[in-house]
Amino acid sequence: MRSKADNNKRILPRGLYGITGEKFSMGRSNIECVREMVRGGIEVIQYREKEKPLRDKIEEIKEIRELCRLNNVFFIVNDHIDTALLVGADGVHVGQDDMHISDVRTLVGNDMTIGLSTHSPQQAMQAVVDGADYIGVGPIFPTTTKDTPSVGLEYLEFATANINIPFVAIGGIKLHNIHEITKRKPYSVCLVSEIVGAEDIETTVRKVRDIL
Secondary structure (H helix, E strand, O other): OOOHHHHHOOOOOOEEEEEOOHHHOOOOOHHHHHHHHHHOOOOEEEEOOOOOOHHHHHHHHHHHHHHHHHOOOEEEEEOOHHHHHHHOOOEEEEOOOOOOHHHHHHHHOOOOEEEEEEOOHHHHHHHHHHOOOEEEEOOOOOOOOOOOOOOOHHHHHHHHHHOOOOEEEOOOOOOOOHHHHHOOOOOEEEEOHHHHOOOOHHHHHHHHHHHO
16 A cells, blocks of 8 residues: 555656766767757656766756756656755666665655666566665666676566566667567666767657657
């Protein structure tokens, strides 16, 4: 039974889940990339940036948060729980080596969505037990955006059959292999470098959304 405090929590939308990645964006800023993704109609944006000073990241997050708010795009902050709270993000996303889900929940309360990266069926099932609101499933294919080894399509098939919370297929997904993902019916799909590295981000987002 959900508590009254849960009534304000937004559910992660189905569809296309975008992640910032200035390293792959052909010289464009995260803000420029997000603006184009929003124009393309993307459903979810996660801010992920490892290499900038924190103050710079916070200023970017504030501006991107407002862009998402104005366009009804679900906004998630990666890692930085304090900044997610500061800007009133819809969600926060953590990894296997970050703070435990129960501790994140203590900090953010019941109104903020919590996502967790998972790389195996065992991690996925534990995430459900621990109270994650959604999980990342991957990396499905080899990827240059993270160092984690790819887990293959079998894990995605497991998630489709066994996981009863929203899950996002992620990792090495491109226009040329996305059909391998969609036929396994994930809740949502994430493309990173294929989108932020595209010559025309808005058009690429529209193409992916048409496929989904």
